Amino acid sequence: MNSVRLAQQIQFIIEIDKLKQVIRRSYLIGGKRLENSAEHSWHIAVMAMILAEYATEPVDLLRVIKMLLVHDIVEIDAGDTYVYDEASLVSQAERERLAAERLFGLLPEDQAREFDQLRLEFDARQTPEAKFARALDRLMPLLHNYHSQGKSWQENGIRQAQVLALTGIVADGSDELWQFARSLIEEAVVKGYLSNE
């Protein structure tokens, strides 16, 4: 056994426990509390298992799930960047690059590289797997917002045009899920969860 290698791996596993303390802007369904990025990552990975059949191009499910499990780890250092916070979006790439360097740097080199490639692939949204993973990552908050009566939209003064613009990338990964997302946004407006003004 290469005990240095295992020690590095265990250290990384312990370090990423901190993702359980990174709080997102979306509420648990029902609105009881805000969710954290670790439980969100679990939820979205299961979502991928269930909805993979709707991906426009055939996807390697293992790669989709890996991306979804890994994509938020950088938030341990970089924080959760709210998708509607434009100032924060400007600095996001650099903050996340530094975070990846430190966090993935705890791993043995081959695995550090794998994790960083998954993160970059997810961000670049070029491969079928990344397009589909990103579609799910935009669809999930919509479900959460809808099923907590738009609580987070209202708290952050978000309007329909913004949600439509952001959710648009769902179309890139799945036509069917984009149709579904669009009708959910419509319903959210009709029910008064989301403002269209």
Add this chain to the structure above:
Amino acid sequence: MNSVRLAQQIQFIIEIDKLKQVIRRSYLIGGKRLENSAEHSWHIAVMAMILAEYATEPVDLLRVIKMLLVHDIVEIDAGDTYVYDEASLVSQAERERLAAERLFGLLPEDQAREFDQLRLEFDARQTPEAKFARALDRLMPLLHNYHSQGKSWQENGIRQAQVLALTGIVADGSDELWQFARSLIEEAVVKGYLSNE
């Protein structure tokens, strides 16, 4: 688009959000709060990505990860069964069977079957994938206990012999991880986190 099928799938995705409110007996690393089963499931799925190379028999990583993502969903109805609570262990199988019936029953039939098979495979601990997944599921609480100074062991009056007996199944999935686990248990005793009396 088969909208009935998609509606069932979305309903399931919304329902399993409740796993984020199922509280385990283990603390976050550092001991700040108890962890929930959803964030635990994420953590252990990433652990599988990192430690797969130590599986005694070669494993299909996608299947291992699927099992780990799905294995705790029944706790939404059945609750988290503490591995040292013998009375509760007696009724566990039946409680979880009923939970699986209701929860997976929300899914389209083919997916309900897949999820239940993953759960049963995990429990039966016969395939290389299940042996390895179960090994990780026993190793993780050990890391959590050790890195929160044995807080949960002490609160529940757990002793070394019990931890060794429970953790023994790690050997079934990985010799190297079992060696590691055994030495961590020894160290926990030496440091006074775990009683050997």
